[in-house]
Amino acid sequence: MPELPEVEAVCRKLRPAEGARVIQMRFTRPSLAKPQRASRIEQKVAGAVIQQIARRGKNILLWLDSGDALHVHLRMTGNLLLVPDVRLRSVGTRAWMELEGGRGIIYEDPRALGKIHLLTRDEVDKKLSAVGIEPLSDTFTLEHLASQAANSRKPAKLFLMDQRHVAGLGNIYAAEALFRARVHPQRPIGELRKPKLTALHTAIRDVLAEAMDSAVAAYAEPDRFNEGESFPCAVYDREGEPCPRCGRKVKRIPQGGRSTYFCGGCQK
DNA sequence: TCGATCCTGTAG
């Protein structure tokens, strides 16, 4: 689930926990904390107050009154939820926190590829210094994108998925943005001229903004399945289906060890 | 810069 829009939606759902004190924290899958020690994190988080919940790219930060922060990365299948009763946690739970008053923050992750670390301010700063610009902020200008892209031979899709350039795009929205901008995923990003870059800049912002609306709407409902609310993909996971623009068949190619979907007809 | 790796679930 989690690219920028979904991670943002998760943060919004957690925000009512701001100001709450943590009674206890437990890892039911200690390897999520690696290379840190899960037991040490449990020990240090117990008794702390969650002051602020923030997002940077796909990174989630739970700032504590101790000055440290719990850094959570959902990776492929992670999810965080705030529940009214911490005892209601399910079998997919990999870690959990009991809050004052009985509420709970639950971390679920079927594949258990996610990460939960306890970082100092300095460690957070260092971590985030490697993260690129927020694509939905005012600072993400065409000029900024152009300067990042200049002189790079990296294939456009891999460039978009590289968190050091633009933070928050993943396999789905990178593909969707390229489709809208009519850019071929293997095209070296540095070859794009002003008009194409402009289209790509717009496409990134539009795709993410629309996906954000879907994600927030879907997550707003108290945990029921909202199939209809999800973002309508034009090409992602649509191999063999007709392109909604030109009707040619959507293709799938491997790129960076992942699948890229695109239309060979209109993405050049 | 690329492939292997971390894990488990599900679809074909």
Place this chain on the structure above:
DNA sequence: CTACAGGATCGA
């Protein structure tokens, strides 16, 4: 059974 998955890191 194999292939693949909305991600990122590490070592060659």
